[in-house]
Amino acid sequence: xxxxLLAVQFGLAGVFLVSSVAKVKAxxxxxxxxxxxxxxxxxxxGLAGVASWALIAGEFATGLALLVPVWLFPWGLWPATAxxxxxxxxxxxxxxxxxxxxxxxxxxxxxPLGWRHFWxxxxxxxxxxxxxxxxxxxxxxxxxxxxxxxxxxxAALVALLAAFYDDIMDLVLE
Numbered sequence: 001x002x003x004x005l006l007a008v009q010f011g012l013a014g015v016f017l018v019s020s021v022a023k024v025k026a027x028x029x030x031x032x033x034x035x036x037x038x039x040x041x042x043x044x045x046g047l048a049g050v051a052s053w054a055l056i057a058g059e060f061a062t063g064l065a066l067l068v069p070v071w072l073f074p075w076g077l078w079p080a081t082a083x084x085x086x087x088x089x090x091x092x093x094x095x096x097x098x099x100x101x102x103x104x105x106x107x108x109x110x111x112p113l114g115w116r117h118f119w120x121x122x123x124x125x126x127x128x129x130x131x132x133x134x135x136x137x138x139x140x141x142x143x144x145x146x147x148x149x150x151x152x153x154x155a156a157l158v159a160l161l162a163a164f165y166d167d168i169m170d171l172v173l174e
Contacts, residue, residue, distance in 0.1 A: 001134050002142040007151040007158075008131035009066050012080050014159025015124060016063035022107030022163070023056045029109035030056070033102055037090075040099045058083065069141065077131045084125040091118040103166065111166045120165045127158070 023030040034048035034055075062083060066076030087105075094101045094113040102109035103117055111117075142148050161168070 001137065002140050003144075003147040003151045005131055005134045005139050006142045006148065007154040008127045008134070009076065010152055010155030011158030012124065012127060012131070013063045013066035013076065014155055015162045016059045016066065016080065016083075018159055018163050019106050020056045020059035020063060023052070023059070023104065024107075026104065026107035026109070027052065029102070029104040029107060033104040033109055036099070036101050040101070074132060074135045077128055077135065081125065081128040081132065084121055084128055088118060088121040088125055091115070091121055106163050106166075111170075116166070116169050120162060124162060 030052045031048045034051045035045045038045050038047055038051065058079070062076055062079045064076075066080060068075045090101075091113055093099065095115045095118060099113075101113040103111050103113040105113075105117065142151065
């Protein structure tokens with residue numbers, strides 16, 4: 001189980017680190033997403049800049065925390081789970097209402113936040129919960145270099161699929 005835990009940990013780290021960096025690179029889209037969200041819930045749109053940077057910092061810190069050896073303590077798995085619960089709930093609310101939020105999940109805001117994002121976030125949330133369950137069962141260090149390499153490759157695949165999920169879905173649904 002240590003290699004599953006390592007794959008989960010590194011995969012989610014990649015997702016959060018890529019997402020936070022992409023949000024910085026497309027900051028205007030991130031701020032626009034927050035402006036729309038704040039207006040939808042009748043909060044001051046002027047908070048969008050602060051909210052954007054808070055989310056970016058939270059995602060980046062979570063990504064870094066996920067790189068801490070999890071057998072010591074799952075520093076990153078708890079905030080990753082909390083963030084993913086929030087993102088999943090927001091995707092459901094956006095899909096079921098007329099909020100019409102654009103997903104700036106990985107920087108660019110081109111796709112309406114909806115069911116496709118719910119499913120992606122649910123898979124990522126399942127990974128985070130799996131990591132917590134495996135850790136709770138007594139995590140031990142991953143020591144075999146081949147196992148670590150396979151876990152790292154799986155993690156890279158997860159991060160890439162999550163980052164390009166909208167593009168992949170657009171190709172599939174055309």
